[in-house]
Amino acid sequence: MDKPWQMQHMPDQSGRVAIITGANIGLGYEAALALARCKAKVILACRSVPKAEAAVQRIRLELPEADLQIVPLDISDIDSVRAFAKRLRGSLTRLDLLINNAGVMAIPRQLTRDGFEMQLATNHLGHFALTGLLLPLLQAAPAARVVPVSSIAARHATITFDNLMGERGYQAWKAYNQSKLANLMFGLELQRRLARAGSTTTAVIAHPGSATTNLFATPGARLVKQVLIPIVASRLFHAPDRGVLPILFAATAPQAHPGGYYGPDGFQELKGDVAAAYVPKAARDKPAAARLWKVSESLTGVDYLSG
Numbered sequence: 001m002d003k004p005w006q007m008q009h010m011p012d013q014s015g016r017v018a019i020i021t022g023a024n025i026g027l028g029y030e031a032a033l034a035l036a037r038c039k040a041k042v043i044l045a046c047r048s049v050p051k052a053e054a055a056v057q058r059i060r061l062e063l064p065e066a067d068l069q070i071v072p073l074d075i076s077d078i079d080s081v082r083a084f085a086k087r088l089r090g091s092l093t094r095l096d097l098l099i100n101n102a103g104v105m106a107i108p109r110q111l112t113r114d115g116f117e118m119q120l121a122t123n124h125l126g127h128f129a130l131t132g133l134l135l136p137l138l139q140a141a142p143a144a145r146v147v148p149v150s151s152i153a154a155r156h157a158t159i160t161f162d163n164l165m166g167e168r169g170y171q172a173w174k175a176y177n178q179s180k181l182a183n184l185m186f187g188l189e190l191q192r193r194l195a196r197a198g199s200t201t202t203a204v205i206a207h208p209g210s211a212t213t214n215l216f217a218t219p220g221a222r223l224v225k226q227v228l229i230p231i232v233a234s235r236l237f238h239a240p241d242r243g244v245l246p247i248l249f250a251a252t253a254p255q256a257h258p259g260g261y262y263g264p265d266g267f268q269e270l271k272g273d274v275a276a277a278y279v280p281k282a283a284r285d286k287p288a289a290a291r292l293w294k295v296s297e298s299l300t301g302v303d304y305l306s307g
């Protein structure tokens with residue numbers, strides 16, 4: 001990239017429709033604000049309507065005319081994902097941008113209504129299903145993008161197909177790392193399948209490096225929040241409005257490549273300007289990505305771009 005890509009380089013988004021999961025706070029909120037500034041219609045897909053309303057109010061303080069809509073979504077619940085997609089398919093004619101952002105990190109083991117481990121369900125399975133169910137709307141747009149949000153945590157991960165839900169020996173961080181590797185593998189595999197199908201929709205993956213958000217409020221990350229962030233916050237963590245830049249680049253920059261993976265360029269990709277990110281070996285394993293796709297289809301009951 002020639003010069004550091006910044007918020008002001010975002011192209012005008014007039015006439016474009018964007019959905020952001022988990023848009024009420026953190027990086028999702030910053031993405032909603034930035035896209036609204038560029039005149040996109042932004043749909044905030046959030047599990048808590050009051051929290052989403054508070055986010056809308058904050059955005060409207062700066063942008064009273066912003067085109068914002070709240071549509072409830074619990075991404076960890078496949079019935080909720082189906083209901084959300086049905087509602088959107090009934091009200092939109094096309095979708096230009098889907099940012100798969102909502103996430104939870106290092107939480108104690110709990111199961112979703114569908115019986116899935118919560119981190120895998122929230123971070124990966126729900127977004128896998130959502131993307132498939134919204135694909136007809138994405139394909140109806142001239143050049144739609146899907147942006148899975150991964151993490152440098154993906155570097156330390158493997159997909160444990162024989163213990164996907166952590167039934168045996170659950171470790172909160174291991175489960176988070178696995179789910180974030182799944183996000184990256186999903187994005188790369190999605191792009192391969194879209195290209196094979198001759199689609200004009202593309203997938204571009206991003207990770208924010210590290211940003212001081214509520215993600216670290218979970219029990220598993222308490223040490224990071226209470227000890228590490230106060231000491232090294234300015235050196236190793238972005239504020240959320242900077243951490244969101246790789247996501248916005250992947251979502252809107254004309255120079256972002258289909259199937260590209262973007263993050264900060266500094267030490268360990270924790271902080272810095274937007275650049276191509278390191279793709280760990282496990283994420284380049286195409287047979288494993290195809291297997292993850294199949295398993296995700298069978299768990300969620302949402303089949304798409306198969307074969």
Ligand SMILES: NC(=O)c1ccc[n+]([C@@H]2O[C@H](COP(=O)([O-])OP(=O)(O)OC[C@H]3O[C@@H](n4cnc5c(N)ncnc54)[C@H](OP(=O)(O)O)[C@@H]3O)[C@@H](O)[C@H]2O)c1
Pocket residue numbers: 021022023024025026027028045046047048051073074075076077100101102103104105122123149150151152207208209210211212213214215216
């Ligand atoms: N911050 C970082 O350093 C960092 C680093 C790498 C990757 N990431 C990734 O960035 C993404 C955004 O995280 P963040 O840092 O902005 O964290 P955050 O401030 O905690 O925001 C997470 C968002 O996800 C939503 N969410 C969680 N579970 C949900 C569910 N079941 N249904 C719908 N929404 C749900 C949360 O809603 P509630 O407010 O209702 O809980 C919130 O809006 C995540 O995918 C995370 O893995 C973050």
